[in-house]
Amino acid sequence: MLSAYSFETFVIELLRVHAESQAKPFDSRAKFRTGAPREIFMPDGFAPQGFDDFHGPVIVECYLSLSRQNFSRKLNLLQGVARAALSHAEVRPPVTLLFITDQLVDLDEFEPIVRSSGKDDSAIEVVIWGKAELNQVSGQHPEVSEHIVGNLLSMRVRSVLKNKEPDWRTERGSRVSKLAERFSTGQFSLFLGAGVSSSAGMPDWNSLLNALFVTYLTEDVEAKNDGAAQSILELVKRMNALDGPSALVSARYLRKGIAGNSADGRDFTGAIRKALYGLRKQNWLIDSPLIRVLVELCIPRRSGALVRSVITYNFDDLFERQLQAKSIPHKAVYSQTASVEVDDLPVYHVHGFIPEKASPYDGLDDATLVFAEEGYHQIYTDAYHWSNLVQLSALRDSTCLMVGLSMADPNLRRLLEISNRGVNEPRHFAFMKRMTVDSFVYDEVDNGKKKQILPDLDAAETFLENHHALTEVLMNELGVTVLWYEGYDEIPTILNEVGFPARAK
Known part of the structure; x- marks a missing residue:
């Protein structure tokens, strides 16, 4: 199923090619003031010289599914953006606000919203494209459309890298707001x-599993003392290092071992409770x-x-x-x-x-x-x-x-x-x-010293930038x-x- 971000990527890349085929620029990084103090808005796309029958600037917003509520909210924002843009001499009317959606559009449904928001403003035009209009543009560039569909993820990553702030903390600040x-x-x-x-100070998953292994295995050790437990813990760590089974599989193994044939599992729950709170670092604030x-x-x-x-x-x-x-x-x-x-x-x-x-x-x-x-x-x-x-x-x-x-x-x-x-x-x-680049390139060794594992720092930094960008894209796909x-x-x-x-x- 097509996600909102994949749809946006497809539309913006297609419109960029479409506008440039008419020798018209297309920008996916444009920034506008909204009319509110210090507030900046980045539309999905901007064609400063228009394209097709749009003879003035076009501001593009993409919606996989366009509801009346979303349309009304975004229309008010974009009208403020358009009015702020028109206050500059280099921007000449009309400014077109182009909404593009991947659904069949009933224009009568949205017409009252446009009318009530100030349709009499001849300097701003509002246009909605649905499947039919999008298919018409796509039909003019079939090979390009096919290429975009086959490379949506990589294009999205490149878009994130291209549009990111020089300092990721700056971008985080706007997200926190x-x-x-x-x-x-x-x-x-x-x-x-x-x-x-x-x-x-609560234990991590591996520490908890290791403690439960010790609980299980010490049942077969006659001398249940600290020395025996420590010896078993070393054996458990060695087994995990060599075998490396799934943590969930290990947990199932432990549950069967500790609970045995007990139907209610109280022995296992009790073992978890004892390990969970017993391993908490007592010098940490609870x-x-x-x-x-x-x-x-x-x-x-x-x-x-x-x-x-x-x-x-x-x-x-x-x-x-x-x-x-x-x-x-x-x-x-x-x-x-x-x-x-x-x-x-x-x-x-x-x-x-x-x-x-x-x-x-x-x-x-x-x-x-x-x-x-x-x-x-x-x-x-x-x-x-x-x-x-x-x-x-x-x-x-x-x-x-x-x-x-x-x-x-x-x-x-x-x-x-x-x-x-x-x-x-x-x-x-x-x-x-x-x-961080430092934690990626270096490993901790004895006496607090670091050993460089990767020789090319520039390549490591570029790789991490791509990794973080890809992570953002994949998380955005999940909302x-x-x-x-x-x-x-x-x-x-x-x-x-x-x-x-x-x-x-």
Whole structure:
């Protein structure tokens, strides 16, 4: 299925060739003032000398699916852009606002919107192209059209590289401003991954698996002492280094080994609880700066709660503890039977919930535990599993911010792709760690020294630029805008800018 970004790439590349065949320039990097102070707008395309029967400048906007709401909102913006452009002597009327969509267009549906927005302004013309007009242009350049279709991804990457700011932090600043604007609307959800819990000293996945291996294997060791456990840990690390099986396969192996034939799996859950909280770095703040600011985003404002739900992939209860400390009404949801009061913030544990103390929570034995291979198979194949439904609901009905996630989970990517069908621009945001040239080129060796692994620094820098551009394109295809960071301590600062701009200054 054609995505909004693929459609935009096809149209803009086709129009560029079409305009240039008439000796007319076409620009996909044009920037305009909107009429608002310091606000800059970049249309999808701009033909300063027009083309075909358009004798003046043409501003192009592409929509895979053009709704009345999108059309009205963008039309008001583009009319402001056109009026600002017409204030310059070099821009002569008429300015055409060309909307292009991949659907059959009923012009009567949009005519009232154009009329009410000021159609009597003869200096600005509004035109809508649908499938018929686009096919007509494509038919004039069949070989070019075929080439574009076969190279959409590479063209999109080149477009990102060509249009990017010299400093990626500048681009991140504009994205953070857009995120803050979305947050203020109140239709907002948080998606939290392992990076959030690890900021408070919780173990990573590999450390947890290794600890469970030790728990399992020490059952066969008569002298259950620290020396035996340490010896087994070294054996486990060596096996992983040589065999390197899938983490999910390892988890399934462990679940079978620890739980045995136990039907309810309590032994396995108990082993996870003991390892999970036992391995936490006790000298780290349990209410880390990252957890604190995420919880503060959940505090209701005078106008009501801005964060409608929290989706977490973590087993632990660290987030709930901080919500409790801030007296924020909430409900941990870990099974399909749970009900949430209207004033409570739902915290959905879609991969399972293993609080340090089980007594305050009811029905933990019914919780979905997605730890091993079979758990992933269950939610991946059951489209109506409650955890899939709550994630889809958040992805479809709100702007979602993803923190501490690698964005590699196949089920999350599948749900993102489903929720993004027919959507014209990314609605969601994800923090992703940006690889530096230094960490890419050098390896850490003994005594804090570094060893250069890649000899060509320029080639490495170019490769990383392409890698980051490709990552952005692929995430955009899923409806996600990337917020890059290099150090984890940057994330709380950025979140303060989003939720508390006065405090961040």
